[in-house]
Amino acid sequence: MLSAKTKISRRIVPWLALGGLIALASMVVAPFLAPIAWAGVLAYASWPVAERIRRWCNNKDTLAAFLATALLALTLFLPLIWLVWLAQLELGHLFPALQAFLANPPPVPETLRSLPWLGEWLMQQQAHFTANPNGASLVFKNWLAAHTADLSMLAGGLGKSLAKMIFVVVILFFFFRDGTRIVRELRHVLERFIGAHVHDYLHAAGTTTRAVVYGILLTALVQGVVAGLGYWVAGLSSPVMFGVLTMILALIPFGTPLAWGAAGLLLLLQGETGAAIGVWIWGAAIVSQLDNVLRPLFISSISPIPFLLVLFGVLGGLLAFGLVGLFIGPIVLSVVWAVWREWTAHLDEVTAVN
Incomplete structure (x- = not known):
């Protein structure tokens, strides 16, 4: 018969191996946790639509997943591209409007003048801009020059966000295609550990x-x-x-x-x-x-x-x-x-x- 020590070691070693394997897998998957989480949320929210597309495709999982992913990608990317286009148009008009405002600020309304502290501060700012219209523009330009590196980092962050969105779309395809099987296997494994x-x-x-x-x-x-x-x-x-x-x-x-x-x-x-x-x-x-x-x-x-x-x-x-x-x-x-x-x-x- 096996000794108690041998039995314990046979139980501990597989669990240690499993724990080490999970730790290594977590290190590999860690850079993609945010795209996986976004894909999970989007797949869950749009699952009824994906199921309807699956029925239209006669339960052809790959075709249905492709159509559902394409529909959701268009829903995500087209409004984003449109917003970026509108934003650059608005920014093109914003700087001239800001210059005109600083050069000739409108009078403070009577309703705001009567407000304590705020009315007096607004009138002081109006008088300052009227006396020195180029001062605020110079401060704004100096601020932009001093934060060029920050703006470059922001542009780099936008590029990384775009790459993450592409990963989200790719992961979505597999969630739509294999989601039912993943949930079924998850239920089976959890039932073994937790019970009915x-x-x-x-x-x-x-x-x-x-x-x-x-x-x-x-x-x-x-x-x-x-x-x-x-x-x-x-x-x-x-x-x-x-x-x-x-x-x-x-x-x-x-x-x-x-x-x-x-x-x-x-x-x-x-x-x-x-x-x-x-x-x-x-x-x-x-x-x-x-x-x-x-x-x-x-x-x-x-x-x-x-x-x-x-x-x-x-x-x-x-x-x-x-x-x-x-x-x-x-x-x-x-x-x-x-x-x-x-x-x-x-x-x-x-x-x-x-």
Whole structure:
């Protein structure tokens, strides 16, 4: 008979080998974790469309995956190319408008003059620009010259982001093609380690993930549309572009003021003071407040997740994982919440039986 020491070594050695293999695999895959996470979020959000395409293709997995990936890639890249084109047009008009504004700043409205501290500061700035119109332009040019290296790093970062987006599209194809098999094998492996209750855990985790992803996306979409309508009424030259920008920034909690603040500033530079104030009021009173109403409403309609948990997940995920953390953070915390609730429910059942 084998000794106890031999039995223990036979158990430990395979686990050590498996742990080392997982560590090596993690080191290899680490540079691609962000594209994999983005592809997972996008595949999950668009899975119903991919399944419908699969049925149209008579369950030809490769063809269906190619069509679904091409459709999603067009949905991602065409708006991005269009936004870049509109942005370079707007930037071409922005610098002359800024120069004209600094050379001849509009008078401070009477409503703003009466505000304590702010009115006096605005009047001082107007007097300064009127007395020295070239000073601000010189400061701006010196700032650009001093930050040339930073701008080059920004351009390099954009190139890396584009490469990551290409990786996301490639990974999406394989997720669409092999996603059903991957999930089936994952369920089988987890069932061996956790037991039959893993199916309840996965169901709760899937429902919670769907609530978070759709809640975040739908809220951002509504905020972008409502903001775009306000920009159009105010007479902004590119209301659609700023509406899409608002939608993107709405994915980040408290991010929409960057969009409607910039839109109001652009109107102010064009001499439309009243329209600028209207955009700022519309953004602060309506657009930003929609996040506090719609996001909990959308998420709680699918799964009763505490809003504070989603808020911590978004902010913590953004700090930990970057932009993809907007989805990964709340998904992780929400899945932990769902598994915890399922686990306590099973414990209550066991206690009741005993």
